[in-house]
Amino acid sequence: MEYIVETKKITKRFGKEYAVEALDLKIPKGEIYGFLGPNGAGKTTTIRMLLGLMRPTLGTIQIFGKDLKRERIEVLKKVGSLVENPSYYPHLTAYENLEALRKIYGISKKRIDEVLEIVSLLDVANKKVKGFSLGMKQRLGIAASLLNSPELLILDEPTNGLDPSGIIEIRNLIKSLSVEEGMTILISSHLLSEIDQIANNVGIISKGKLIFQDSIDVMRKQSQNKISFKVDDCEKVWRFLISSGIKADFSEDTISMLEQNDENVATVVRLLVENGFSIYRVEEEKRSLEDTFLQMTAEERVI
């Protein structure tokens, strides 16, 4: 698989604190990569390193197969970004704000109208940004990130401060950019529901460490409902099930299996009873994607 972004053990230390530790990020070409993590987990620090705003204490970053440290300017020509709160010059109009960026990219003026159209700000193009609502400023930030028709778009919490219809609009925009322009998109959020609806790939960061990175389908699989058995002697039961060709996990005092159809559950129960094991409880454990996420990011249990 071709990776647009590939980091090797990037680490950022502030004094004694590790904000990000040994991160191996892999973002496949043309995909929407959801970068998930609770507040303060290190998402923004990672994104700042990807944009060359911060220098990693250790590790290397490759974007488009180029070393970021050595070819920063070449790389950034094809990257669009919106980091945290949108940056703008309040005393300038929306148009002038984009013009200040356009001059540096050296692209045609037509593109400003195009991106303003995309985020539906064309009718307020000549108004000062000072008077914009938070949602409009956010859209302006997204317009700025699209200005250079980037191949890699990095959006840090892009739906912050948007109303529900705005969120849906931005979500659709991100999807269409990925489908129609083949853009690779990194989108960070602390809300799983947000990522779940648009991303194909997920990376979960917690306390500066990447604790999960794979396609969202794999994560969904992990969030399947489980059937758990409470029995008298776990280990023995587990060995017995394995030897009978039934997949099961055991932990402390329960045996668990990924969701099975009713028939299979009945078979397992029958098998155990016939072989003289005592079953105390058979329970169905319902797990949503949210639970998996919470469990993953919970302190004690790091996967």
Place this chain on the structure above:
Amino acid sequence: MIGKLIRTDFMKIRRKGIWFLAILGPFGVVALQMVNYGLRKDWFIQQDTFSWFYYVRNVSAFTPFALILGIVILASFMASIENETNAWKQLIALPVSKWSVYLSKYTTIGLLLVFATCLLTVFSLGFGVLLGLGGEIPYLDLIRYCFYPLFAALPILGLQLWIALVFQNQGFPITIGVFGVIMSYMAYFLPDWLIWKWPSLDNQWDEPLLNVCMGLVVGLGIYLFGMLDFIRRDVK
């Protein structure tokens, strides 16, 4: 690249009253002479100092003060434009090198100061002519006494820009700046090695050109130091 950055920097100072400041500064310096000559014209004539030679030196007595104040305000202004919504992260994530961003800010302030100094020359000349000062107009002397302080003040520009860009809170750079302005008031009593003395063009050898050379050399040194520090720092 640097040209593009300077153009955007000039765009960003639109509607901020910076141009007004650049006009007000030199006007203020000449206005002080209007008061001076308005009140004491007879005394100057009596003392036999009512001439271009003394007039040029009288004007230049207030130039350092206005110049340093201007530098302090402009440097903090340039920084606050980017600090206001932390536009640094947007600016540095553009395909530009950090040194060119720094150089562009420095050059923009420099060009504004050159503009102000040109105005100072024109205003002083205008008021001098209006006064009807005796003798031929010493154009070269006039230009020299307007522009020399600017070059001699380059180390202060380097210092102020550096601390303005490094500190988020502009309180510190402004404090240092005001301190510098006060120092420039008593330039005569300061030792020659203090950079705040240099714009006064005064030194123990009585050679203004020395201050200009020192300004250029030390100014370049402080500029490079500030720029390298700026490059080294992470963008918050």
